[in-house]
Every structure is written in C-alpha cells, then in structure tokens.
Amino acid sequence: MTSPRKRPKTASLVLIPFWLVVLAAYVGTMLWTVQISFTASKLLPVDTYVGFDQYERLFSSTRWIVSMQNVVIFGALFISGALVLGFLLAVVLDQRVRFENSLRTIFLYPYAMSFIVTGLIWQWLMNPGLGIQKAVRDWGFESFSFAWAVDRDMALYALVLAGLWQASGLVMALMLAGLRGVDEEIWKASRIDGIPAWRVYLFVVVPMLRPLIVTAVVLLSISVVKAFDLVVALTNGGPGISSDMPAKFVMDNLFTRQNIGLATAAATVMLITVAAVLVPWIYTEYFRKVRAGAAT
Amino acid sequence: MTSKLRSILAVTALSLATLPAAAQDKPQAEVMHWWTSGGESAAIKTFADAYEKAGGEWIDTATAGGENSRAATINRMVGGQPPTAAQFNTGRQFDDLVSQGLIRPIEDLAAEGGWRNAMPTALVEAASRDGEMYALPINVHGQNWTFYSRDVLEKSGVSELPSTWEAMVPALQKIKDAGFTPLALGGQPWQERALFNAILLQQGGKDLYMKVYRDKDEEAVRSEGFRKAVETYGALRGMVDAGSPGRSWNDTTALLLRDNAAVQVMGDWVKGEFTNAGQKPGEDYGCTIGLDDSMLMVGGDVFVFPKTDEPAKKAAQDLLVETMISKDAQVAFNLAKGSMPVRSDVDTSAFDACAKKGLELLRSEDSQAPVFEILVSASLAGSVDDVVTQFWNNPSAEPDDVIEGFVNAFEVEG
Numbered sequence: 001m002t003s004p005r006k007r008p009k010t011a012s013l014v015l016i017p018f019w020l021v022v023l024a025a026y027v028g029t030m031l032w033t034v035q036i037s038f039t040a041s042k043l044l045p046v047d048t049y050v051g052f053d054q055y056e057r058l059f060s061s062t063r064w065i066v067s068m069q070n071v072v073i074f075g076a077l078f079i080s081g082a083l084v085l086g087f088l089l090a091v092v093l094d095q096r097v098r099f100e101n102s103l104r105t106i107f108l109y110p111y112a113m114s115f116i117v118t119g120l121i122w123q124w125l126m127n128p129g130l131g132i133q134k135a136v137r138d139w140g141f142e143s144f145s146f147a148w149a150v151d152r153d154m155a156l157y158a159l160v161l162a163g164l165w166q167a168s169g170l171v172m173a174l175m176l177a178g179l180r181g182v183d184e185e186i187w188k189a190s191r192i193d194g195i196p197a198w199r200v201y202l203f204v205v206v207p208m209l210r211p212l213i214v215t216a217v218v219l220l221s222i223s224v225v226k227a228f229d230l231v232v233a234l235t236n237g238g239p240g241i242s243s244d245m246p247a248k249f250v251m252d253n254l255f256t257r258q259n260i261g262l263a264t265a266a267a268t269v270m271l272i273t274v275a276a277v278l279v280p281w282i283y284t285e286y287f288r289k290v291r292a293g294a295a296t
Numbered sequence: 297m298t299s300k301l302r303s304i305l306a307v308t309a310l311s312l313a314t315l316p317a318a319a320q321d322k323p324q325a326e327v328m329h330w331w332t333s334g335g336e337s338a339a340i341k342t343f344a345d346a347y348e349k350a351g352g353e354w355i356d357t358a359t360a361g362g363e364n365s366r367a368a369t370i371n372r373m374v375g376g377q378p379p380t381a382a383q384f385n386t387g388r389q390f391d392d393l394v395s396q397g398l399i400r401p402i403e404d405l406a407a408e409g410g411w412r413n414a415m416p417t418a419l420v421e422a423a424s425r426d427g428e429m430y431a432l433p434i435n436v437h438g439q440n441w442t443f444y445s446r447d448v449l450e451k452s453g454v455s456e457l458p459s460t461w462e463a464m465v466p467a468l469q470k471i472k473d474a475g476f477t478p479l480a481l482g483g484q485p486w487q488e489r490a491l492f493n494a495i496l497l498q499q500g501g502k503d504l505y506m507k508v509y510r511d512k513d514e515e516a517v518r519s520e521g522f523r524k525a526v527e528t529y530g531a532l533r534g535m536v537d538a539g540s541p542g543r544s545w546n547d548t549t550a551l552l553l554r555d556n557a558a559v560q561v562m563g564d565w566v567k568g569e570f571t572n573a574g575q576k577p578g579e580d581y582g583c584t585i586g587l588d589d590s591m592l593m594v595g596g597d598v599f600v601f602p603k604t605d606e607p608a609k610k611a612a613q614d615l616l617v618e619t620m621i622s623k624d625a626q627v628a629f630n631l632a633k634g635s636m637p638v639r640s641d642v643d644t645s646a647f648d649a650c651a652k653k654g655l656e657l658l659r660s661e662d663s664q665a666p667v668f669e670i671l672v673s674a675s676l677a678g679s680v681d682d683v684v685t686q687f688w689n690n691p692s693a694e695p696d697d698v699i700e701g702f703v704n705a706f707e708v709e710g
Contacts, residue, residue, distance in 0.1 A: 042392055042673075042675070043370065043391070043392035043393070043674075044370075044374065044392050044393075044396060057708055060704075060708065061682075062682070062686070063682050123542070127539060128538040128539050129537075129538075129539040147538060149541070149542070150483075150538060150539065150540070150541040150542065152689055152690065235541075235542060236484065236542050238483060238484070238485070238541050238542055238685070238689065239483055239541040239542070239685075239689040240685045240686045240688065240689030240690060241682060241685065241686055242689065252678065253675070253678070255363050255366075255367050256363050256674065256678065257674050257675045257677070257678035258389070258392065258673070258674040258675060259674075259675045259678070262675070
C-alpha cells in the first residue's frame with residue numbers, strides 16, 4: 001500500500017472545475033429534488049411548503065408499497081442469481097473448453113443489448129399467443145404453459161429471468177478474468193494435497209475473487225435501483241401493479257400524473273434507502289482497509 | 297484596405313440583417329404534437345397544407361407519444377423557448393400552465409370568430425378557465441364506442457348485440473362457449489379504465505357518472521348503481537384471452553379484424569384500423585355508442601398557444617387559429633383522423649355511418665357526457681387507474697375494494 005502523500009497545490013487547483021461540476025450537477029440537483037419533495041408542486045415546481053404531506057401520501061399508496069417490495073425481491077433474486085450463474089459459466093469456460101472464444105462472445109452478447117431490447121425479446125418469448133408457449137403447443141404438447149409476463153403471480157419472476165439472461169454474461173466475463181489471474185501454483189499445490197477441485201473453487205478461489213465480486217455486486221445493484229426500462233418493455237408494471245418498480249412510480253408521477261411533489265418524495269426515499277444500505281458497506285469495504293493499509 | 301474591409305463587414309451585416317427579415321415575411325408557426333402514426337400524420341398534414349395555403353410557413357415538431365410530447369412542450373415553455381402552438385388532450389393537463397400565466401388566452405379570437413357557439417358545451421368548458429378560452433378544441437373523439445364483429449356474433453348464435461349490460465354478460469358467456477374470445481381488451485391501465493367508465497356511464501347513467509367524477513361524491517360511490525357497475529365490470533374479468541395483459545389497443549382491434557374476438561369497447565380512433573384493413577362500418581363490423589346509441593362520452597384534442605410578446609408570433613398564432621377552425625380544414629382533418637368535427641355547422645355528408653351516429657348525439661347536450669380526464673386532475677386520474685387495474689387483474693378482488701379505493705383516492709387527491 002502506498003502511504004498517503006500531500007497533494008501538490010496545482011493538482012488541487014486543477015480539480016476545482018471538477019468539484020464545481022460535481023457540486024452543481026449532482027449534489028445540487030439532489031438537494032433540489034429533496035426541496036421539491038416538501039412542496040405542493042404538481043405540474044411545475046412551486047414554493048408552497050407542505051411539510052411531510054407528500055411522504056404521507058406516498059406511504060399510504062398501495063402501489064408504492066408493492067413496488068418497494070418488488071424491488072427487494074427482484075434485487076435479491078437478480079443479484080444472487082447473476083452472481084451464481086455468472087460464476088458457474090466462468091468456471092465451465094475456465095476448463096479450457098473448445099470454442100471458448102465463441103462461447104464467451106455468445107454469453108456476453110446479451111449484455112450488449114439495452115434493457116429495452118431485452119424486455120421486448122422476452123415479452124415476445126413469454127407471450128402466450130406467439131412465444132415459446134405457442135411453439136411448444138404446436139409441437140403437440142397441449143398442456144405446456146409458459147406465459148409468465150401476463151401472469152399476475154409470475155410477472156416479477158419474468159423480470160428476474162430476463163434480467164439474468166442479460167446480466168449473467170457480464171459477471172461471467174469479470175469472473176473469468178479473475179480466474180485466469182489465479183496462480184497456477186495454487187492449483188498444483190491443491191492437486192498434490194488431493195483436494196477436490198470444487199473445494200478449491202469454493203474455499204480458495206472465491207475469497208481471492210472478492211474484489212471482482214464486489215465490482216459485480218455494485219454494477220448489478222445499480223441496475224436494480226434504476227430498473228425502469230426493463231419493466232416498461234416487458235410488463236409495464238402489470239398485470240395490474242404486480243410487477244411495478246419504484247423508478248417507474250417516480251417516472252409516472254413526474255410526467256404523466258403531474259405530481260412532481262410526490263415523485264420527488266419517492267425519489268428521496270429511494271436515495272435514502274440506497275444510502276442506508278450502501279454507506280456502511282462501502283465504509284467497511286474501502287475505508288477501513290485504506291486505514292489498515294496506512295497503519296502498516 | 298480598411299475601406300475594403302469595412303465594405304465587406306457592411307455587406308455581411310446587411311445580409312445577416314435581411315436574412316431573418318425575409319423569413320419573417322411569412323407568419324412562421326412551429327407546432328408541437330404527437331400525431332405520428334399513418335392516419336394521424338395524414339390528418340395533421342391537412343392542417344399544415346391549409347396553413348401554407350393561407351400564406352404561412354408551417355414548422356412541424358412531432359414527438360411520438362403524448363406524454364413525451366407534452367413533457368417537451370412544458371420544458372420549452374418553462375425554459376422560455378415556447379413553440380407557436382402545442383397539442384394537449386382536452387381536459388386539465390394544462391391547468392398549471394394557465395395558472396402560471398404561460399398560455400395566451402384566445403378569448404378575443406373566440407368572440408370574433410363566432411365558432412364557439414357551434415362547439416359542444418362540454419368541450420368549450422374544458423378549454424376555458426374563469427370564463428376565458430385558453431385552448432382551441434379541434435376535434436371530438438367519442439370514447440365509449442362498442443365495436444363488434446358481425447361474423448363472430450352470428451357464429452356464436454347471438455343475433456343482435458344486446459342493448460344493456462345485464463343482457464350483455466350472458467351473451468358474452470355464450471360467445472365464450474362457442475369458442476371465441478368474447479371481449480377484446482388490451483390490459484393496460486388506461487384501457488381497463490376506459491371499459492369501466494363506459495360501463496359506469498351506460499349502466500349507472502349520466503347523473504351517477506357526473507356525481508362520481510365531477511362532484512367526487514362519496515355517497516354516489518357507495519350507491520347501489522355504482523356497485524352494480526363494478527359488479528358488471530368484475531363479471532367481465534373472465535371474458536378476455538390470455539394474451540390480454542399489456543397489449544396495445546390496435547393489436548387488440550386486430551382480434552376483431554381476424555374474427556377471433558367479438559366485442560371491443562374503445563374510442564373511435566379504432567375505426568382507422570378497420571379502414572386500413574379494408575372493412576366497412578355497418579357492413580363488416582358494427583358500432584354502437586355505449587350499447588344503445590344514447591349517450592356519447594366526448595373528449596378530444598386541443599391546441600394551446602404559449603404567451604408571447606412578439607407581434608410576428610402573435611400574428612402567426614392568429615392565423616393558426618383561423619385556419620385550424622375553418623370549416624374546410626375541420627372536415628379534411630377529421631375525415632383523416634377518424635374523429636368528428638368540433639363545429640356542428642360544417643358539411644358532414646362525407647363522414648361514415650358510425651361518425652354520423654356520433655354527430656347526431658352531439659346535437660344535444662343531454663346526450664353527451666365529458667370524458668373523465670376533463671373532470672378530474674391528472675393525479676386523481678392516475679389513482680383511479682391504479683384502483684381499477686388492481687381490481688381487474690385480481691380475480692379474487694371484491695367490489696368493495698373498488699368502492700373503498702375510490703373513496704380513498706378522492707380523499708387524498710381531491
């Protein structure tokens with residue numbers, strides 16, 4: 001670890017424009033959002049303050065509660081699923097299989113598509129009238145049923161499935177890079193000791209991949225919080241409100257329902273929720289380590 | 297040397313000064329709207345042609361999707377770069393813009409032009425704030441039409457489309473037993489709510505409809521009539537096909553075109569789909585307003601004219617109003633759009649059998665009711681959508697859920 005050095009003055013000077021942009025564009029708009037959430041704004045921002053009224057409205061809305069529950073379920077399944085699938089894919093490719101290059105491209109390819117395209121593809125695949133269900137039934141399996149996107153109880157899992165299809169490739173690419181970086185010596189040593197490969201992966205390699213796992217979790221979490229395009233393209237929050245997401249709630253109220261106050265209150269709650277989860281985690285992951293490094 | 301330079305500068309300055317002046321000779325109108333589909337763009341083109349013919353220059357700014365277009369309009373108005381005219385739906389979407397003083401009242405033009413008296417009262421009211429007109433209604437869309445496939449009805453042994461919902465539900469069941477999809481519905485919240493409102497107006501009557509949506513009357517919501525409408529609506533939940541959730545209205549109309557489904561309750565923009573497929577109203581498919589041709593739910597589109605201090609822009613707006621509301625432009629536009637002219641004093645002989653039924657109802661105030669977007673704010677409309685869509689998509693939801701949902705929405709959104 002490098003010990004912290006004193007930064008030259010010119011460097012600080014050069015950084016001033018950067019800090020200005022950060023303060024104005026990010027922190028500034030964030031504060032503005034929070035400010036609007038305490039007003040009675042409808043179509044346009046106004047300065048009539050109403051205290052916590054918008055937040056009361058927000059939490060009395062069934063739709064908001066459902067969308068918060070949905071994002072938790074979606075997030076947990078999507079992140080853990082993508083990690084497991086991506087890691088398994090990487091392990092398989094790491095066995096020096098034939099056509100590794102082509103396979104790697106195929107698995108990574110979905111990530112090159114936007115969530116909108118992903119959503120549309122899966123909407124068609126899961127459409128009972130023209131997707132997988134129709135194809136299999138036409139082959140003669142009359143009772144086959146696969147129409148998650150239009151099923152109230154399954155729509156949320158349809159989102160998870162489409163998300164996994166899209167994001168697993170990215171995790172695979174990250175993990176594969178990590179696996180290739182594992183020292184050959186470790187494998188040799190474990191073979192001499194007669195340790196089965198799966199145990200080496202689980203107890204030796206996975207802990208070594210920790211920084212990569214952290215990166216993957218951060219990337220996946222971001223797409224969970226802003227889950228909007230996938231939902232709009234695949235289920236549009238439906239049937240009913242069964243697959244609604246907080247980001248969609250915010251967008252609806254911001255643009256269609258002329259409820260800027262309510263929308264910004266919802267956005268603020270999202271921000272606080274994310275901060276409440278992330279800040280302690282980032283603190284333990286990075287800052288404590290830096291301090292420990294500085295001490296030695 | 298210096299004199300040469302000076303003359304070059306002078307010429308440049310002159311040309312710079314004259315260029316915009318030359319362009320300003322013609323009144324220039326930038327019009328923002330969201331008519332991008334085939335029939336729609338043909339319709340707006342009739343306006344553009346009429347405007348150019350009247351000596352103006354039309355700049356077309358089309359954005360796909362009403363929400364996107366309105367968001368762009370509002371952003372530009374707030375940012376001080378408003379277009380000459382912008383499209384909105386008839387209703388309360390531009391309330392805040394009026395109260396912030398961003399919209400030009402067209403009261404003087406309305407008083408002068410003499411076309412206001414020929415318009416449906418509900419639409420004039422919806423375009424006015426405090427007795428002054430702020431928006432120009434340009435068409436009438438009926439939103440409680442029932443379109444049906446004659447073939448499917450015949451094949452299922454239903455000779456006539458029933459004229460009440462009480463008789464309609466068993467008839468739909470009969471169609472279902474015959475192996476067809478009885479009700480063609482796209483499961484998007486606004487379509488589900490459109491069906492509910494059509495039932496409420498038909499079964500509950502205009503009185504109840506107005507009490508619920510205009511007066512936000514809790515007693516009306518708890519009344520027997522409202523409950524009955526909810527029960528009818530609930531009984532229809534099993535009448536749609538499995539592909540319904542999330543489907544757009546035009547893909548839904550295709551079910552009728554292919555004779556897979558019997559009935560679609562929707563606005564008259566559906567007619568464009570039939571026309572595109574070469575089907576004729578009254579012959580290949582049937583249309584009734586509500587179920588018994590007695591009450592038309594009227595809505596439509598308006599243009600608003602952002603406030604401006606420049607006389608040139610004002611002149612362009614004046615000319616726009618004049619051309620859009622002229623008799624010829626009204627007929628040409630509405631024929632292409634599938635809607636009805638907003639003035640009752642134009643020649644309607646070119647319109648189809650369905651539109652003529654609607655025009656008949658437009659003659660009297662007693663046979664029309666405003667669409668609910670005119671009566672309720674955008675945020676209350678959204679809350680109503682939430683309540684209705686939850687009921688529609690949950691087979692075990694009870695009518696009480698809708699009633700409590702409405703009462704709650706009225707309390708919170710007012």
